[in-house]
Amino acid sequence: MSVRHGLLALLERGPMYGYQLRVVFEESTGGTWPLNIGQVYTTLSRLERDELVRALPEGDGGQRPYEITAAGRAELAAWFTTPVSRSDRPRDELAIKLAFALTTPGVDVRAVVQAQRGATMRTLQEFTRLKARSDEPADLPWRLVLDAMVFQAEAEVRWLDHCEASLVRYTPPPTTVPHLEPEGEESRR
Structure with a gap:
């Protein structure tokens, strides 16, 4: 919006x-x-x-x-x-973070996933507490916003479960650093 x-x-x-x-x-x-x-x-x-x-x-x-x-x-x-077009949504920082965690040497990707899962579960619990406090008919706009946040948090937990299951089967490729030509070398070829 x-x-x-x-x-x-x-x-x-x-x-x-x-x-x-x-x-x-x-x-x-x-x-x-x-x-x-x-x-x-x-x-x-x-x-x-x-x-x-x-x-x-x-x-x-x-x-x-x-x-x-x-x-x-x-x-x-x-x-x-x-x-609302899905392409209009902002980039998903968590997905980008996990993509980089997979390709950055020394990063414990499972720990990244677990830390995020814990934070998301705490957020989900807070949303659930807030939801329990709003029963008035006038609260419907707020409840709909809150429901959307609950559903997004639940979806994130499911996605993190999927990531963790995928990590079990994942064998990282050997890390390679691209060979960089000295500046100007490519233009001389």
């Missing part, structure tokens, strides 16, 4: 100040996506530049509320109806 679309969704509820947007954004994501106020105002400036929101006259205390425009509503509707 982009902050841009999150702010548009919040402004669809009605005009808000930047600080209000930050607070409601964090509440809506259960605190899993903290925003700093500078990020909110930078995003609002871009949204205003793109004519997706407009600033209203200053209110009490000199704060300026923002409201969504018709173009902003169209952008938001398009975002809600467009599936």
Whole structure:
């Protein structure tokens, strides 16, 4: 999710100040996506530049509320109806870490897997405790975010089990260092 679309969704509820947007954004994501106020105002400036929101006259205390425009509503509707592409997801640092651990001399890959499994299990337990505390119907947005995090943690544990099983059958190839030509040698050939 982009902050841009999150702010548009919040402004669809009605005009808000930047600080209000930050607070409601964090509440809506259960605190899993903290925003700093500078990020909110930078995003609002871009949204205003793109004519997706407009600033209203200053209110009490000199704060300026923002409201969504018709173009902003169209952008938001398009975002809600467009599936999230897997290619839009950030790189998976854990997968990259394990790939490098396999090819870096002296790294105990099983220990890396075990350390991650322990951390993921602790996180999963914390998510489960949080889930037990939210039974109110108004908590549904937060519960859905929390459920997604629980499912992702469970999937990570299953993937780590798979990695560990694969390591049992893995025979590392001999480590080789690529031969590097002195600079300029390739161009002389």
